[in-house]
Amino acid sequence: MPYQSRSGHRPARRDSKGGGRGTGPDPARRVAYDVLKAVHDRDAYANLLLPSMLRERKLAGRDAALATELSYGTLRHQGSYDAILDACVDRSISSVDSDVLPILRLGAHQLLNTKIPPHAAVSATITLARRVVGTHRARFANAVLRKVAARDLGEWLDIVAPDGGTDLVGHLAVTHSHPRWIVEALAEALGEDPAGGLAETERLLVAHNERPQVTLVAKPGRASIADLVNSGAVPARFSPYGVYLPEGDPALLREVKQQRAAVQDEASQLVALALSRVGLDGGDAHWLDACAGPGGKAALLAGLAGKRGARLVAAELQPARARLVAGAVRRSVRDAGRTVVADSTRPPWRAGSFDRVLVDAPCTGLGALRRRPEARWRRDAGSAAELVPLQRSLLDRALDATRPGGVVAYVTCSPHLAETRGVVGEVLAERSDVTVLRAADYLDDVPGLAVGDYAQFWPHRHGTDAMFLALLRRRSG
Template sequence: MNGATLARRVAFETLRGVHESDAYANLLLPKEIRLAGLSTADAGLATELTYGTLRRQGTYDAIIADAAGRPVEDIDPPVLDALRLGVHQLLSTRVASHAAVNESVSLARAAVGQSAAGFVNAVLRRVSRETPGDWMQRITAAARSDDERLALAHAHPVWVIRAFRRALAAEGRADELEQLLAADNVSPQVTMTALPGLAEIPADAQQTPYSPYGFRLGGGAPDAMIAGAGGRVRVQDEGSQLAALALVGAAPVRAGERWLDLCAGPGGKTAILAAEALERGVHLDANEPSAHRARLVRDSVAGVPLEVPVSQEDGRDRALAAAGQYDRVLVDAPCTGLGALRRRPEARWRKSPSDVPELTDLQLGLARAAVQALRPGGILTYVTCSPHLAETAAIGAELLREFGDGLEELDARAVVSSVARTPLDLPAQVDGSGRAQLWPHRHGTDAMSITLLRRR
């Protein structure tokens, strides 16, 4: 089996794991690549095929349904994944048409049997007879609304498009919607952080525009650098770095302060806070209810010569049990993850509007308990990797309503700008709040929302 064929098989098996077992592509794909022993070039092909197919799944499904003359729900799941992979190669890569068709037929035959081969062959040959532009015009012409047209053109569910439009409109920037959707479909650059005071940015690296500790390598995988850095250099989105630094920069730090990272897994922000705590003479605690993610947190702070206790409790219970004990608390709340669709493209197809109420109940409970864990004058940084207003603005507004004069909002936009290397385009929120919202299309980061509140 040649390398390209093996790369396609790895991509197919990863798609099957994502759709059949709810696996995460960013975790499963590297394992499949290692097991297959792919070369660097073939690993790159497998990665592009996997992520490209997942990102544009909704668009490809509309094309497949048209070409097959039946809804995709009526197609056997393994056959559908072979078709998606084939359509991606035909319409979005330079792979030769005959190779895309023949290899996809072989995948379907191996997964289901000979009965699927003729069907896959017929559908893909139908797809190959029209250009990508023709197909896009064909499927969008059948859209019943402008939102559905955008959904087909940019491969985002309609409910996500509407949530993004509302979030952008909250800044008076609804006209940026298509820029945002396009940015979500571009593979992000690998961004790294050198923990403050413990590691230096390599001289030949490109420093990130905003985080003072972020950088990007000119080329090649960062694995060797990470392995040799003892945990002091790590992969981390620039928006995540800025969110951690906002907690530190919200007010002058006094030696002896106590900080709490309440929802710490997997530990990227915890590592930055630990490095800052070491430098400033601060005590840092972390909490993560998941045993697996708690281990990741412990691993993430292993390179910092500071003892960081990591508890494994429900964050609400952990915070309430420590009423009035902390000077700063970070709540990086579980959320829909709509801000990280560049890196986790399958998330857009897994989440639904029905997920939001349960998450917002949890987010409000965690944030409410975190406020009570603060000492007078203590600061809460509430963060989500989602711009959805129910997970961001609504949580801050409800906290201010509940706590009344006991809580005040700080200007998170000013704080984020103060910790950044260069000014950020952070327009004021229409509702008058101080919330800072980062965006992939505008800042090149995940869509992190950052709210800062101080207990009176």
């Protein structure tokens, strides 16, 4: 019987020849275990580690699909599984050693959120456990997972989740596998109060745990939507440069191989497009991406600039990331951009040098939890406050870098109020030379964006990352 996740995704089954050449007789589960352990032990990024591990161990097809489902599925639902596992061990789950804990989470995901038969899920997981943690600890894992297998996910959540009538935030946090502080922050950004119910917040949490579709961007001047549609993609809802890939590996598309197209979330495309759509009086030849790494928005901006005869300066503080940016910009429209290693809080350019400036500020990343599920466990309630001074400085210096009449786009891949409206409000309170433009007016094909003068994308409304956008025009004075 083929394995299938409860979301409808059909992960891999190892064929009779053993599939790929990963470590041991069950390469998909071993890859998933190694990813989960690396995320737990050294804060590895699953979206970077998993593809490289699949290539290194030569996993493809069904084995690669199973490894992907087990890795991302376990990370998305980790909070729920930990609450359940805590009820199944004699001591707190926090005391379980870091070699065994990924085994327990991996087994719980197979038992509670896939259609893998329970006996097969336990047997395969314990076989893996014997290889990676030894017989003694494998016996412990076996005992715990057999307790987990006694109930389905709904029954377990009825037992371990707080009562929704007395602690709605806690109930949603456990049921939908998010830290409590993130549930509170998202509810605040959506304008909901637990006393009045958190219906939309819950829809957002559900969306975070669904597998996102692959979105591509056709680089302006290098590829067209028609090219990608001919390769099997579907035109995006909102972006004139975007397509969705219903199935398959985007790296196998001809346009991606030729670096004429790339994977990029639709909201990331649209915030760059909004900046390019603002009308300017006077010159429009000098554009800046002040925080350009790893280069996706910079590549799109370079293409848009090149179509107008303008040039983009892509600035990135970290040399390694700057090299990624340089490659992305170089593969855009020829001679439309250059990359510099620079600290945009202490910029090397003169004030008033640019007509358009993008500040895609470092942030908590709460808007990309669908794609980077482990990020919800990496941050804490103080993370946003720690980033705010940097975000405020970047925006302030970006406004200084913009000529009178020019425009700045302040963007974060986070809806957290401290990082979005809070940062913009604090900077505006210190300056008398800025006019706020109504951002949604430059994205009028996208419904439900406007939050006053700002724009906020949402996964459950728009099928995109939760990207925030403010457009600010520099005035004389």
